[in-house]
Amino acid sequence: MRESKIEKYLKDEVEKLGGLCLKFTSSIRGVPDRIVLLPENRIYFVELKNEQGKLSVPQKYLHKKFKRLGVHVYVPYSKNDVDKFIKEVVKNGY
Template sequence: MNEQAIEQHLKKAVEAIGGLCWKFTSPGTAGVPDRICIHRGRVIFVELKVPGRLPRPIQRRRIQQLKEHGVDAVIVDSINGTREVADALRAA
């Protein structure tokens, strides 16, 4: 399974519960997560990876920075992981 397929599944899963799943870019800031998912005031930043591939050090640092500011940020490398994000948003 490639990253694009996981990303498409994440987008569909979040939109199916009425949420937003936007591609996230931040010009000038390397390593930010790929997607920002929002539902009923809950926000989760998502870094997508091919199964078994680890995030780069700068990506791990950005995720840690978000967590230090009280924001949920996760790494997803499977279809099951996309469901977990949608479930977490739905629980908000």
């Protein structure tokens, strides 16, 4: 499945929860594709890949920096992974 279809699915699912799924652009290579904003000041960073996708070296490096700051980056590789992300978001307080 194309990454763009997974990205659209994520956007649609987030919007069903009343949130925003914003495209994240930056001058720094490796930043996650999307910022997910949900009610109650809930913010998530999401890097989308398809089933064959791999994280680049800059992405791995930046994800480690995020983790050291206590910020998790989710990396769904399929619609099923997006569903798991949504379930986690709902379970953790949405």
